[in-house]
Amino acid sequence: xxxxxxxxxxxxxxxxxxxxxxxxxxxxxxxxxxxxxxxxxxxxxxxxxxxxxxxxxxxxxxxxxxxxxxxxxxxxxxxxxxxxxxxxxxxxxxxxxxxxxxxxxxxxxxxxxxxxxxxxxxxxxxxxxxxxxxxxxxxxxxxxxxxxxxxxxxxxxxxxxxxxxxxxxxxxxxxxxxxxxxxxxxxxxxxxxxxxxxxxxxxxxxxxxxxxxxxxxxxxxxxxxxxxxxxxxxxxxxxxxxxxxxxxxxxxxxxxxxxxxxxxxxxxxxxxxxxxxxxxxxxxxxxxxxxxxxxxxxxxxxxxxxxxxxxxxxxxxxxxxxxxxxxxxxxxxxxxxxxxxxxxxxxxxxxxxxxxxxxxxxxxxxxxxxxxxxxxxxxxxxxxxxxxxxxxxxxxxxxxxxxxxxxxxxxxxxx
Ligand code: DSN
Numbered sequence: 001x002x003x004x005x006x007x008x009x010x011x012x013x014x015x016x017x018x019x020x021x022x023x024x025x026x027x028x029x030x031x032x033x034x035x036x037x038x039x040x041x042x043x044x045x046x047x048x049x050x051x052x053x054x055x056x057x058x059x060x061x062x063x064x065x066x067x068x069x070x071x072x073x074x075x076x077x078x079x080x081x082x083x084x085x086x087x088x089x090x091x092x093x094x095x096x097x098x099x100x101x102x103x104x105x106x107x108x109x110x111x112x113x114x115x116x117x118x119x120x121x122x123x124x125x126x127x128x129x130x131x132x133x134x135x136x137x138x139x140x141x142x143x144x145x146x147x148x149x150x151x152x153x154x155x156x157x158x159x160x161x162x163x164x165x166x167x168x169x170x171x172x173x174x175x176x177x178x179x180x181x182x183x184x185x186x187x188x189x190x191x192x193x194x195x196x197x198x199x200x201x202x203x204x205x206x207x208x209x210x211x212x213x214x215x216x217x218x219x220x221x222x223x224x225x226x227x228x229x230x231x232x233x234x235x236x237x238x239x240x241x242x243x244x245x246x247x248x249x250x251x252x253x254x255x256x257x258x259x260x261x262x263x264x265x266x267x268x269x270x271x272x273x274x275x276x277x278x279x280x281x282x283x284x285x286x287x288x289x290x291x292x293x294x295x296x297x298x299x300x301x302x303x304x305x306x307x308x309x310x311x312x313x314x315x316x317x318x319x320x321x322x323x324x325x326x327x328x329x330x331x332x333x334x335x336x337x338x339x340x341x342x343x344x345x346x347x348x349x350x351x352x353x354x355x356x357x358x359x360x361x362x363x364x365x366x367x368x369x370x371x372x373x374x375x376x377x378x379x380x381x382x383x384x385x386x387x388x389x390x391x392x393x394x395x396x397x398x399x400x401x402x403x404x405x406x407x408x409x410x411x412x413x414x415x
Contacts (some may be wrong), residue, residue, distance in 0.1 A: 032314035032363025044266040079272035086239035093236030099223035106251035115166035120346040122176035150307030172199030177310035182215040205229030209284030233267015293374035297381030334391035339404035
């Protein structure tokens with residue numbers, strides 16, 4: 001991939017951009033929240049729409065010259081409605097966190113109450129972590145997964161809701177490998193007269209392809225990221241019913257953001273069009289089948305998986321039993337040296353620290369985009385096991401790096 005125009009002006013940045021493309025081509029991207037978007041989405045995101053201010057919404061802008069911005073945003077909205085069956089869609093949030101912020105801003109006052117999953121059990125910063133604005137503006141109580149089974153403790157959630165009386169219950173997670181029972185959480189929300197926000201950031205693509213149950217039409221608000229499993233332009237999205245449409249729109253703009261990033265909205269429109277093609281459903285199915293194959297083979301190697309396996313695009317490995325001397329950080333570093341990029345992650349009942357936790361999280365969205373199949377993922381699991389069994393062995397890492405190079409060459413990226 002050439003960056004000739006950048007190189008003419010700024011060779012330092014051009015070198016970094018080309019280095020990044022090479023890094024993505026030559027390593028296995030297994031960060032569960034990452035993917036490789038198409039050249040079409042890259043083009044749209046690198047387009048002249050980056051120059052355009054378009055505060056407002058299609059047909060109701062605060063600036064002139066918005067004809068093409070209107071066309072692009074309306075296409076993104078219409079395609080998202082078709083993909084998810086949502087009554088109302090806002091495609092302007094700059095990120096999944098901004099999408100969540102819009103929902104909180106639409107229905108909460110400072111000091112109101114949020115009930116959400118603890119970060120170390122798979123939740124997200126923007127669901128109420130003390131270091132995030134949510135933890136500072138709102139009163140937060142957190143439910144957990146059952147540490148024995150790794151599944152959401154739905155009964156504990158119901159008990160906590162009855163006790164805490166939240167204004168919003170947040171479902172949808174960042175490191176949870178199992179299907180979420182949206183209706184069950186909706187029932188709890190209704191029983192305490194709370195809104196239900198389902199954050200499908202990680203599984204937006206799986207929901208769009210009907211590979212995971214959809215919370216659209218169940219929860220009051222559904223937020224998502226648009227660049228993870230759905231592989232569209234970078235950013236966020238909010239879906240809701242007509243009843244809450246105006247509140248959400250004014251919470252996004254002018255409530256939380258100024259001008260939308262129209263180049264990213266164009267990337268969302270293009271990615272949603274791709275996701276409406278039948279091939280996308282096959283991609284989403286393969287992503288899940290690949291994660292299952294990865295998890296099963298890791299289990300055969302003696303690794304303990306949180307919840308024993310996966311229903312979605314990621315596995316969460318708890319290293320404490322199988323590799324008590326190896327932290328998630330040690331494993332992440334050794335794997336990266338061998339060309340396998342994933343991230344250290346907390347596990348339920350965490351006994352180390354958030355900075356150097358006991359687990360690793362690994363996902364299949366990006367490898368599946370490159371064409372990896374279940375056999376490939378079993379091979380990748382074998383490579384992961386070899387590295388984590390001997391994280392300081394330079395010979396092992398060098399051998400694995402060569403096998404990674406072969407897998408990458410067989411599944412080229414951005415040719
Ligand atoms: N950073 C994302 C993730 O890795 O899950 C969430 O925002």
